Amino acid sequence: MLKVMAEMFPDAHCELLHANPFELTIxxxxxxxxxxxxxxxVTVDLFAKYKSPHDYLAVPLNELEHDIRRIGLFRNKAKNIQALCQILIDKYDGEVPHLHEQLVELPGVGRKTANVVVSNAFDVPAIAVDTHVERVSKRLGICRWKDSVLEVEKTLMKKVPKADWTITHHRLIFFGRYHCKAQNPNCVACPLLSVCREGKKRIK
Ligand code: SF4
Incomplete structure (x- = not known):
């Protein structure tokens, strides 16, 4: 399955624009x-205005809220960004920490975000399970329907060689985002139809 995805999406990569670990975290x-x-x-203008944790703390909360207002849950996210920046300054010299256990303690940073940051910014193998990774893994029968996000991550880590974790994460996302979409997956033209439990149900 992964070989097929690699052929379909040879250039799968993180699509969030960023120039450094701090921008990626935000x-x-x-x-x-x-x-x-x-x-x-949103980040085109945001990253031009705010280049460091100090920059995010130099403005009132409502100004940051306004700058990210096109993004869902922007009030909560603005609050988390300022709290996160304060911790980066207080504990990490203004830098983003490298360790997963340090990242998950930052406001607004969960397991998935930490996995994306360590794998893309610091080259530490990780499989971040987002909505695409979860849906594709379950449709293909790699994981069980009832599995939690953490169980999906653990199963993928068991089945995929560690050196391929990060690229597998990107390929699963591309496959889910551009082919096996949440609504109307392209099962008729899917090269994995013969091994896909969901596809077989849909094409009966
Ligand atoms: S057959 Fe359909 S459900 Fe299965 S992987 Fe392909 S597109 Fe997705």
């Missing part, structure tokens, strides 16, 4: 319940 935090496309539209 972009992933903003992307919760929001498309990468919308986040990228």
């Amino acid at each position: 972009a992933v935090l903003l992307s919760a319940q929001c498309t990468d496309e919308t986040v990228n539209k």
